[in-house]
Amino acid sequence: MGPSKREEKEQSIILISDDEAEGTLGNSVLLVDPLEKSAVEEEKSEEVVDEECELMVTFCKQAKVMPHARYDCTIHPFERMECETCSPLGKNADICNQCYCYICDKLASECQNWTTPSLCHCNAHNKSKFWKDQRDFALAGVLVMFNLELTDIDADLRHGGSLLIKFIQELSVEYNKYLIGERMPPTQHECFCLPKLPPGQCNVCRSRNMEVVYKYSGVFALVTRFLNQAERESPKAAAVMFLGAAKEIALHKDPALITTQLQRMLVLCDFTKNLYEKFVNFFQSISLPCHCFGFSNSLNVVPWDHVLLTTVLKGQNITGQRTQKGRKVFLWETLPVIEARVEKLVDKKKYKEVVRYLRAVKCNDTKGLRDLRDKIPFYLCKTGDFLDAAHSLLFPVNSLACCTACRITPFQFEVYLKMFRTGSVPTGKAMLDPGPWITVGTPLKDGVLIKQALKLLYSNVSLYRNPKCWSSLIMILGSSSLLEKSGHLHPLSLKEPPLDFQKGVLAASGGLLEELKAKINVSLPPALFSPHLHHEACLILAVQAVQQMLFCDLPYLTSFLEIALAFGNNFWALRLLLDHLSYEEHVLHGTVNLILRDLNRQKATMLKLWQNLGPQYVGEFLCLFLTCRHKKMQSIGLFTLNIITENLHMCPWAKHLCNFFHNAGLRHLPLGTAAHREVSKFINIFENV
Known part of the structure; x- marks a missing residue:
């Protein structure tokens, strides 16, 4: 059953010819519209049936003329030549x-x-390379120098191109000023001509002493x-600007700065493969x-x-080298790229992947x-591998370098x-970045x-002689492995172990420290x-290490109070x-x-610290020294x-400290005359x- 009359009225068929062979002429668009056919046309129409696609064309008429290129016009004939x-x-x-x-x-x-x-x-048409190049230049402007296809050019590239054109025009003016130079007035030399004139008034001397100065500062x-403007633009626009600038100043300026920026962009920006290769x-x-020939590559x-790079990042190649066609190939890159x-x-x-890459890559710098490899231990901590991080601090990547x-x-x-103590790391990209801490692995024992x-x-003399490092060690050994999100540790109040245990650890610690x-x-x-x-054993071992340091390097210390405070309530x-310390008089003094x-x-x-710590801590601290x-x-x-x-006006807790002295019986202890008074x-x- 065929379509109804209403359905026939709503149907229209557009036949578009895709035959663009040389010399082909004819209508680009044919419109078949049953709504506009006349009675005469109905009588003259012939039935055409396409058996393969079951399409029946019952009427054809002259197409409506749509926008078209001049060479494709069906009204006016067109002649083609190359250029x-x-x-x-x-x-x-x-x-x-x-x-x-x-x-x-x-x-x-x-x-x-x-x-x-x-x-x-x-005369322009699409079968001529000359006219195609003209069209590309008209549409792409300065971007045509990059050999980009029109389909590659987007708003960012056009914006970069417009900024580049403006720069080229301004640079041309400024560089011409530099080439011409600037004539500087002569210095006030004495005139030796006849008749002799006052300095600066003799035309002969003035013309002879006129200097031309070439200033590149402009x-x-x-x-x-x-x-600087390019660095603030989008990656594509910036790449166009950097490359264009490199071309313009190549003959009168070292391109090192520009190539460094371009190297970074090729690594950081997700350019398409086609655009990457064109650049x-x-x-x-x-x-x-x-003298700049090396920059070409x-x-x-x-x-x-x-x-090679992908196998290194995946951990399949730890050396960064492979054999290709009988010769060794290394993963060797410049520092900006790394x-x-x-x-x-x-x-x-x-x-x-960062750790694998830094361990394998090689560089002239x-x-x-x-300096980049010194961050490997931190990156390992970010992965939760704290033991490998600790080893990486002490062992260099290769035998020619010293350890981190x-x-x-x-x-x-x-x-x-x-x-290492908490199994947590700061969430920032660097150790100094502020922010919360998160747990990523198991702490070290x-x-x-x-x-x-x-x-x-x-391994580091500057650390060894720094009281801040020893106080950090003692403070962390006396803290819990639990860490607040803010990065604050929880101090532990460890009970004093038996004297036999203390003596045993001290006896063994001497040989351990020497090893x-x-x-x-x-x-x-x-x-x-x-x-x-x-916990107690580690703290005793740290005490022995501090004692040895004092016996050998006391003259180099700039402070000791922070080491004493690091023990906390222990x-x-x-x-x-x-x-x-009392065994060595000079060390004690x-x-x-x-x-x-x-x-x-x-x-x-x-005073502020004691306010925070409270009278109990201050009392213990005073009793420790007063009873020595x-x-x-x-x-x-x-x-x-x-x-x-x-x-006392800054110590509202002083009365509580007095009560602590009473309870400790400090007044009745044999402290000595001065202390008792x-x-x-x-x-x-x-x-x-």
Whole structure:
């Protein structure tokens, strides 16, 4: 059953010819519309049936003329030649109201060069390479130099092209000024002509002394502004601007700065493969002076999908080399490229890939690569592999380099120990970035932690002699493995272990420390580091290490108070350290003098700290020093007590401290004359209130 009359009225068929063979003429569009046929046409129409597609054409009429290129016009004939620009061929200048200029891509009636001699856009057609190039240049503008297809050009590329054209015009003016030079007025020389005239008034002398100065500063300032502007644009626009600038200044400026930026862009920006190759080919086509010849290949950046690079990133190749056609090929890249790759991988949080890449890649800039490799332990921590991170600090990537531990700062030392202790890492890209901490793995065991920490101290003299590092070690050993999101540790109040246990750890620690200094792989005695007292054992071992440091390097220390404060509420461990210092008189005197100097210089800081710690801590701290058998050590307690007495208005907790002295029976202990007098005076202040 055929379609109804209503359905027939709603149907219309457009037949478009795709035959564009040379010399083919005819209608581009045929419209079959049963709604507009006349009675006469109905009688004259013939039935045409296509059996293959079951299509029946019952009526045809002249097509409505749609917009078209001049060479495709069905009203006016067109003659084709490869590159005729002198005058219109045949009737090529004739147009209908829908003819478009092939070059300008607008109505032929609006084309200003339709019949202009030496241009003659009316002769343009799509079968000529000449006219195609003209069209590409008209539509792409300066971008045509990059050999881009019109389909490649988007808004970003056009924007970069427009900025580049403006720059080229301004640079041409400024560079011409530089080539012409600037005539400077002569200096006021004495005239030797006859008749002799006053200085500066003799035309002969003035013309003879006129100098021409060539100042490149104007060109340099213009180029610098343009490059700075390019860095703020989108990647595609910036690439066009950098490449165009490189071409313009290639003969009078070293392109190193531009090539560095382009290398980074090729790594960081996701250019299509076609656009990537066009940019590289364009740069290689730039004519460079002899001394810059090496820059021609500077954009031969290994793409991300290169076989050698991908196998390194996946961990299938740890050496960064492979044999290709009988010769060894290395993963060798410039420092800007390596920096850009690391930046992109870190942004994507691909820390394992970063580590594999940095360990395998090679570079001429050994110092720059070394600085990047120094971050490998941090990236390993980000993956949760804290043991490998600790080893990476102590062992260099290759035998020719020194270990990272030689270059870490006291702050980095503390952060590493905190990460090893808690199994947590800062969420930022770098160790110094602020932000919350998150747990990513299992913390190091206490025995492993203290061994690695002491090895770090023994590997770096500046760390070893820095009291901040020793205070960090003691503070972290005396803290819980739980960490707040803010990165704050929870201090532990460890009960004093039995004296026999303390003596056993001290007896074994001397040999252990010497072996660690000698970089021998030490195994800690399991009996000493039992599951029940491992925190205490580590703290005792740290006390012994501090004691050895003081005996050898006391003159290099700038402070000791922060080491004493790092013990927190574990006063038994601090007392153990102070007791051992009394065996060497000069060490004892030097340590006490350091603490007294610190207290004197930091009175305001200490008052604020005591306010936060409370009277219980201050009382324990004072009792520790006041009850020392050595009178020199008691002076620290007396000096501290004097600071509190002189600043009672800043110590609202002082009365509670007095109660602590009462409960501890401090007034009745045999402290010595000076100590007894000062304690009594302090207590009397509050008893008389």
